[in-house]
Amino acid sequence: MNSFGRLFRVHIFGESHGETVGIVIDGCPAGLSLAMDDFLNDIERRKGGVQKGTTPRKEDDLPIFKSGIFNGKTTGAPITILFENKNTRSGDYEKQKAVPRPGHADFTAHVKFGGNEDFRGGGHFSGRLTVCLVAAGVIAKKLLENVGISTNARITEIAGEKDLEKGLQKAIDQKDSVGGIVECTVNGLPIGLGEHFFDSVESLISHAVFAIPAVRGIEFGTGFAAAKMFGIDHNDAMIDEKGKTTSNHAGGIVGGITNGNPMVFRIAIKPTSSTPKEQESWNWETKQVESFSIKGRHDLCIALRVPVVLEAVTAIIMTDLMLLEQRIRRIL
Amino acid sequence: MNSFGRLFRVHIFGESHGETVGIVIDGCPAGLSLAMDDFLNDIERRKGGVQKGTTPRKEDDLPIFKSGIFNGKTTGAPITILFENKNTRSGDYEKQKAVPRPGHADFTAHVKFGGNEDFRGGGHFSGRLTVCLVAAGVIAKKLLENVGISTNARITEIAGEKDLEKGLQKAIDQKDSVGGIVECTVNGLPIGLGEHFFDSVESLISHAVFAIPAVRGIEFGTGFAAAKMFGIDHNDAMIDEKGKTTSNHAGGIVGGITNGNPMVFRIAIKPTSSTPKEQESWNWETKQVESFSIKGRHDLCIALRVPVVLEAVTAIIMTDLMLLEQRIRRIL
Amino acid sequence: MNSFGRLFRVHIFGESHGETVGIVIDGCPAGLSLAMDDFLNDIERRKGGVQKGTTPRKEDDLPIFKSGIFNGKTTGAPITILFENKNTRSGDYEKQKAVPRPGHADFTAHVKFGGNEDFRGGGHFSGRLTVCLVAAGVIAKKLLENVGISTNARITEIAGEKDLEKGLQKAIDQKDSVGGIVECTVNGLPIGLGEHFFDSVESLISHAVFAIPAVRGIEFGTGFAAAKMFGIDHNDAMIDEKGKTTSNHAGGIVGGITNGNPMVFRIAIKPTSSTPKEQESWNWETKQVESFSIKGRHDLCIALRVPVVLEAVTAIIMTDLMLLEQRIRRIL
């Protein structure tokens, strides 16, 4: 299902080369002020900035509000936001449709949907739909701000380099795409969000994070490094009644529940599948392996676009958890 | 909520030092043969074997079938399985209850539940409840076997060592606990399980995996290493009509959907929080930091118990996905 | 939440006097042909026909397909359909907004959403949104037709009269609104849809039916009359291996599960709340009871519009149950 959340719930729809992509946000408390201006900064951030390595495709991405807002405020009814798809060149895909692009959903979608999938630009599987998540994230972040919670994601590494310019230069030099690491921190969380077992904060965050295309891994706190540590070094000693700990190896979550320290996690983004390099794949019409190269506008490093999307899905979940724990009033 | 799954759905309950822990499994197709013998091997595996480093606590863990089985077969009604808790020494915990153990849910549960939590041995947060997941996993694995799918998890690293004995020896030498890495492989999956975005296979697997206590990270295929790779090296070239690829960096999942190659992922397990070392924590009665050490039976390396639990949650999800895609008939 | 269904799932949004109302349909199998023509008849039926008693408001209701359809077929991705709202006169409502109309959600919405509700024409609570359900119903009915299932609803009584013209004449003579009874029959259902207890067919049908505005009751088979019958008279004797029964007092459902006989149920529709008569209500600005009368275009008998909506929600549920029982292949 293309839905996520229990009390603050999003539904996404649309295709990369269809007329629009969109999102329905159900469960947003009534009375939150929302205007076009609230959305512009995050939508701009999703374009990957003016940095080297991002696609020149111009997306004139203004949200179109279709429901749930009245007199500039949320009404409590579902909020629907559309984004038009412009400047698409679908012909590029028609020619290549029998040759599934490595790393894309072309083949799996083709089999799953019996050949009925919209194959143009990845169709419904496209990263294009993340603009909808960003829009929902703007609303969630605004709700969280009201109660003192902030969500911040940033790239910490590109192509194995902490110096991000250096990482991107690798891609340019190699005429290839590269991956990266994105870290997200949430400050201001109360103690007690999340539940034991299946609704642990890590469960919910990772569930939503793997909905972001190109994510290959996630780790909380010390993460994979924890597997090499001794217990005495990993444990965070609590030093006051508010739960403050001397270290934060747990990344702010113990027993699946927030412990009052900053929440910290990192995700791994693979190199953009649409590399400029020549590749091989199986052509299901000619029934043979053939070489091809992907033309057109593509990101050298898709990780550059991820931080704002990661903030969005994180904020969506934290809003849901805050509503569940009655830390945000349903009626503002 | 203590539930997971859409069509094959589990609900867990119970506390470490209560009378029983248990599970309700809803949605299991009717007609599957089930006997005590089916469960013994996996329950034994969960004890961590005779290897160094596992707790000597004797758990005489025989499943008690309460519903959903008739004449040795599943009926289609919910299956309820209980496990008795024996040999518990709750007094150990009563004395220490105002001093939250680092790495445990003692403090977060205390705040979340207003002091009403069953604090004995972690209560409902205890790893003890994973025996219930193992039981559900036995049923799921049996359903999957019928359609040629096998799930295998194994430890690949302890305390940073590929030689597992060496890793455990580190813990013994240091008189401390250690962590490890567990890898899971699923063979025989058809193409087309999972969905784009929120119900991607990675989303579902990671959601369930973080319900296992002590997990700090998860990665699929090349995982975090992908962030350092070039696109041309990471992409898996498809070479036949069945979706076979030359490499399997994607770990068998593209666009959130299985691609017919083996599914492979790894998880990081932190060192057991209950280290024998002296530690510090905040005493919420005396309102000061104090030193203490954890007595009693505890695992030096909890990762040793994880493989069978990881197989269980993986098999539960794959069964659910197979039912969703109608690859397992609801009536066998 | 504005969603319903497990595998075939709908999400509705929009307001009576907003720009559009719409629906997202998730889980529709790929490969179903869909064209504008499929929708026109049912949308026309929803207008209540040319019969006496329906509102003259002209709704030029053509579905606008936004996602999930490609080359005239469903793709397996969410289908989004919008309907524009035209010819709305919101000023009518602005003047009256402090006087909640009896029988409408004006007051309850005002309290629930803290005064932020879109009050124009009932906003999100409007019967206007049923056009979206009708559109989803068209898709569901087309899926069901492929497997030999048909859903038919008809009015059996208006204002207590079996002669429907006579019932409407009562309303016209009294210059008041009237209610009615609508009966729905589903033919061609296999044995075995639905589940014991919470997912009984009656549970699911009634859940969805009470989402239709103005419904006040529902009964299956003999319904309320059963409460006056003796057991021997009520029981349906089974007479062949296909489950055929001599009578059908059970309405085709036993133990919450379809038994192979036609499914039959009836719903009660209250008289249109917007009666032309003068009424009283509390004015929350002047803080006193005042008289008023509702102007404008309103149905004398809203029941006339209900049959096609009832078919729609019924077909949505039966499609979901057929998918759950694997009687409709997910890939057509």
Added chain:
Amino acid sequence: MNSFGRLFRVHIFGESHGETVGIVIDGCPAGLSLAMDDFLNDIERRKGGVQKGTTPRKEDDLPIFKSGIFNGKTTGAPITILFENKNTRSGDYEKQKAVPRPGHADFTAHVKFGGNEDFRGGGHFSGRLTVCLVAAGVIAKKLLENVGISTNARITEIAGEKDLEKGLQKAIDQKDSVGGIVECTVNGLPIGLGEHFFDSVESLISHAVFAIPAVRGIEFGTGFAAAKMFGIDHNDAMIDEKGKTTSNHAGGIVGGITNGNPMVFRIAIKPTSSTPKEQESWNWETKQVESFSIKGRHDLCIALRVPVVLEAVTAIIMTDLMLLEQRIRRIL
């Protein structure tokens, strides 16, 4: 699925002639006092009292608490309650198993579960499981009492007679079973529970009510009588700022949302399917229609047992809605 509820969620399991039936209650706030005594009165009421017409089967029904309660209070973890089945005579059913009893799920379960169903006494379909709902209802009612809400159900009619003794006498005279009407009233509800469309109060109540065996219909407020009324007579005029209305034809719910007046609804209960009269059914072994009569202990009027079960499911839903609207604090 054998589950219901969003934040206060129940899962039932067990069979009539199995060892136990039981329920898991997830989402109950921590800190609620619970003792055996809280349950005895309602469990006794479910036996149908000492009135004529109830089965003499002695059910020594003491709840067995398995999880979620510690030191006499709820902990916030799932609460599990079992009831043992005693005094069952399964042999009665073995002999008759090829002859589906009219009005029971024998045939539909047999087809649905491929002959693997536990056929003894209706198995999982048995009214026996309602004792579990009653137990959950006790907890829900206790939570609601804390905030001033009371739930009361009573029989208003048996066999068409308002004089209940007279109705039962009809059954005795005719040596047959009879049905009845049960009315439920909820007092003390705040304005604003429930949602427009799919989560309307009527949707949720009716969904749960049809999980009670033998229910054939439900109506809110004036219900089916509304279909014969004029609008001006049906509309409830609001007369003060708290939403009080002169009449209560709406049964306390407008637009799917509680309006501050008492909630009132009625359900129709069919005559007990297990009538003492001789009946006919299809024998799927001999493949012919044959006569038989049902022996043993059965209720002449199952409606006598329904009020406490109806209170239970109603209280479960209202608790869920109160939690959703944050009217009950999750931590008491």
